[in-house]
Amino acid sequence: MVCIGRNYLAHVKELDNDLPTEPLFFMKPDTALPPEGEPFAYPDFSSQIHYETELVLRICRTGKNIDEKDAPYYYDAITVGIDFTARDLQNECKAKGHPWEKAKAFDGSAVIGKFKSIKDLYNPNDIAFGMKLNGEWRQQGHSRDMIFNFDRIVSHVSRFVTLEEGDCIFTGTPQGVGEVHVGDVLELFLEDEPMCKFEIK
Numbered sequence: 001m002v003c004i005g006r007n008y009l010a011h012v013k014e015l016d017n018d019l020p021t022e023p024l025f026f027m028k029p030d031t032a033l034p035p036e037g038e039p040f041a042y043p044d045f046s047s048q049i050h051y052e053t054e055l056v057l058r059i060c061r062t063g064k065n066i067d068e069k070d071a072p073y074y075y076d077a078i079t080v081g082i083d084f085t086a087r088d089l090q091n092e093c094k095a096k097g098h099p100w101e102k103a104k105a106f107d108g109s110a111v112i113g114k115f116k117s118i119k120d121l122y123n124p125n126d127i128a129f130g131m132k133l134n135g136e137w138r139q140q141g142h143s144r145d146m147i148f149n150f151d152r153i154v155s156h157v158s159r160f161v162t163l164e165e166g167d168c169i170f171t172g173t174p175q176g177v178g179e180v181h182v183g184d185v186l187e188l189f190l191e192d193e194p195m196c197k198f199e200i201k
Helices: 007-014 068-074 086-094 150-160
Strands: 002-005 024-027 048-049 053-059 075-083 109-112 128-133 136-142 168-170 187-188 193-199
Touching: 002 007, 024 150, 053 128, 053 136, 053 150, 068 075, 068 150, 075 128, 075 187, 075 193, 109 168, 109 193, 136 187
Parallel strands: 002 168
Antiparallel strands: 002 024, 053 075, 053 168, 075 109, 128 136, 128 187, 187 193
16 A cells, blocks of 8 residues: 655644655555454553544556556546544654654555446536544545646656566655544545445454
């Protein structure tokens, strides 16, 4: 799994980060996907787990050095996911100049919903998505507000990492990130369609 950071201006501002000049990305291992239907298990090494709701692309063919104009041929489906972040560990790593993997790539840290064909969307360039926490909207965004669009992301990442069929790309989170607690229930939506519902245990 490839994850794009700082891809919505309002989110960059809410975390007081610098505006990127190219897509920033990091990786999550396959163990970051929890077993299907299982709740998110709150880890014992953090006391500040944050949700980051994101559109997630599914790669449908292997590609390297993909031209931006050809990028749409390399992804065929989309869903909504959560990039869970141990914010306390991340802040500690950033302060020391250390990598963030333990804050971002831990087991179960990437929950994703069911995938939907890109072709079934009314306007693939303006996709609404969001997350409800305990029945209330906490994050809502549109793909049109991305700093770097899908095609730019796919092209850029493929310069450095060969993309393979089945890979997933988390495309960044809008403003409104926040903390979760044991007992919370999260629901993910693509347009008006529910894509996933799970509990924090």
